[in-house]
Amino acid sequence: MIPKLPKLILLLFISLIHIISNCQTTSYNQFSGQSKKKDYQIYLNINAGKLSGNMYHKFRDSLADFVRVEFVGNIINDSNFLLREFVEENNFATGVLNGRNFKAVLQFADSSFDTICLPMSYEPGEIRFESVSTAGSVKLFPTDASPEATFEMIVLVPGSGSTVMLRDEVMKFLNIYPDSINDQLVEPGKQLLNEQNAFLNHYLSLKSLYDTTGPSFNWFKTASTQILFNSPQLFCIENAMYAFTGGAHGIENISYGIFSTVTNRQLTSIDVFKPNTQFILSNLITNSVRKSNDIHADSSLPDYLYFVKQIEPNENIYITPAGIGFYYNSYEIAPYSTGQTNVFFLFEELKGLLTKEFENLITGH
Structure with a gap:
């Protein structure tokens, strides 16, 4: 699975090298409720007009368990949106984000339809997550045909309702925590920029190795996080990363962390x-x-x-x-x-x- 992340850009000029970079807080929300037939839970990321997340649904009068739908999508104008399953091409939902409500018409794989209007919903004690993102790129040479490196990352970190200890645990899991106890802990946004700058600067340091007759010298790294489960006592985060720095194929890794809000630590x-x-x-x-x-x-x-x-x-x-x-x-x-x-x-x-x-x-x- 290759994360598809939005590109948020701010033009910078550093040492005559054209670098595009930005870091800003985006948004995460969750919705739950019922239609006439089903129960629903939605964990939703919004970043620069792009949507991603997880939807769970089950028939209310059935003993069946929740079915998970991992989705991506776009806000097409104002607050209207289209969603599709992550691995599918066709949209399964059209709707509108209206203030604190998630309204949509859904079409499932069995061709059945449902209409939902779900309020934003957090149980007492549930963690509210902050979404932070950065995106940047740098050309190896100041020409249009130059190869380039691209870096995109979006992370979710515990916000309201969390402790410092729990926030630190999640940041360690997401690899946006200082490598040494002597390093100064910085806010997630600044830490993402540090990660981005390290990746792009390393790319520039290899300029002398570039061979115009060799394979592609384009690099990119993307990373994103999703919430799979959130309750007052427990939550689960998915961290997906894909990087290509040459070779036959890129490196893909998906890691999961389950965290207890009772003990403020990651469970094993x-x-x-x-x-x-x-x-x-x-x-x-x-x-x-x-x-x-x-x-x-x-x-x-x-x-x-x-x-x-x-x-x-x-x-x-x-x-x-x-x-x-x-x-x-x-x-x-x-x-x-x-x-x-x-x-x-x-x-x-x-x-x-x-x-x-x-x-x-x-x-x-």
Whole structure:
């Protein structure tokens, strides 16, 4: 998944090099409510006319769990917008952002329709996130045909309702925290600019290596964060990064962090799963991968290019209103050509495996 981020530009001239750069606070909001048929939750990022986020929906009178829809979109004029699923081309929603309301007509994959008008909604104690972004580029030479480097990043950090300790934990997870205890902690916006300047300046330092007969010398790096789950006790952040600095292909990485507002720290698998559940989880994950890839029980995973015969649970865990997932990036358990491996389990499928403390965080008890 390559994040598609908006470009916010401010023209600067530094040492006769044409650099485009900007850093500003953007916005994040969440909406929840009901239509005549369904319950909805929406976590929405807005940045320079671009929309992205996650929508969860389920039939109100059904025992079915929430279905996740990851979306991107655009504000087309004033407050009207179009949304599409991240991996799809056709729009599934048209609507309007009217003050504190999210109004839309939705068309789902089964061709059914629904109309929603959801108010902005935060439960008491839920974290309100601040959205901060930066975007910049620099040409290697002062010519129109020059190769260039582009840097774009948008992050969500805890704002109202959070503690300093929790904010620091999230900034560490997002890699926008000082590398050393001797470094001075700066605001997220300034830290993003520091990251951007380091990337662009490193690119300029390689000017003498440029070969006009060689492969493309264009560099770019993009990063974005999304909220997958938010409750008064618990929230989950996705941090997606893609970088290309030459070679056969770029480097893509998606990481997840689950944070407790009770302990003000990031949780690990020890906090989520009971002791001695590693073997059970490994079997669940391996069997899920086999099923999704039509791998027969008589075949081994290495026959299908996986590096391992049995997939162990990792620390890249995420949570949604419906369940818990494990995410494996390229080269972690399989080659780049295989892509990423995303294994998701409903809470019901993990019954008896979760710690009592984590279950209490989920239910709010």
